[in-house]
Amino acid sequence: MDIHLTAIHWVYLSFILAIIGLMAMRRDTSLICIVGIFAIGLLATGRVGPSVSAVFESFIFAIKELIGTILIISIIVAMSRILIRTGINETMIAPFARMLRTPALAYWGIGLIMLVTSCFSGLPLPWR
Structure with missing residues (x-):
């Protein structure tokens, strides 16, 4: 079984390494992710229109998959801020x-x- 790596694989790998590098430097990775999705879409289809569409479809897919987690985290953060502002956290820990x-x-x-x-x-x- 031979495995052949194409240009899309190498572009994908290079963007993954770039994202890891930016994360190590504590920089924002949003722009490089969008550019990477666009570049992979451009290589896969050879046209700009479907590549732009791939970027927006990836946003929709990510939101569908992560909205529950985002909602739970935001609720927990809001509840913990309320505990801190009202001072209830000090009362709960006092005993x-x-x-x-x-x-x-x-x-x-x-x-x-x-x-x-x-x-x-x-x-x-x-x-x-």
């Missing part, structure tokens, strides 16, 4: 603050607290 003196104790203490609360979160409560 455990004496136990969480060092970073190691805080790590294991919060882990155990989460374990215990998650064990009881699925139990049916008598008043429900």
Whole structure:
């Protein structure tokens, strides 16, 4: 079985390496991703119209796949900001603050607290 790499494969590999390089330099990768999709589309079809269409179709595909994750992350961030602004996070941690003196104790203490609360979160409560 022979595998033949075409120009599209090499362009894809070069853009992946460029994206990794930009990520290592802590730069934005959006533009290089769009240019890469356009270049691969141009090589695959040989025309500009379908290449531009491929860019927009990739946006639609990405949104369809990631919208649930984006929504959950945004809700969690909003809820945590509300806890910080109202000061409820300090009140929730106050009973455990004496136990969480060092970073190691805080790590294991919060882990155990989460374990215990998650064990009881699925139990049916008598008043429900």
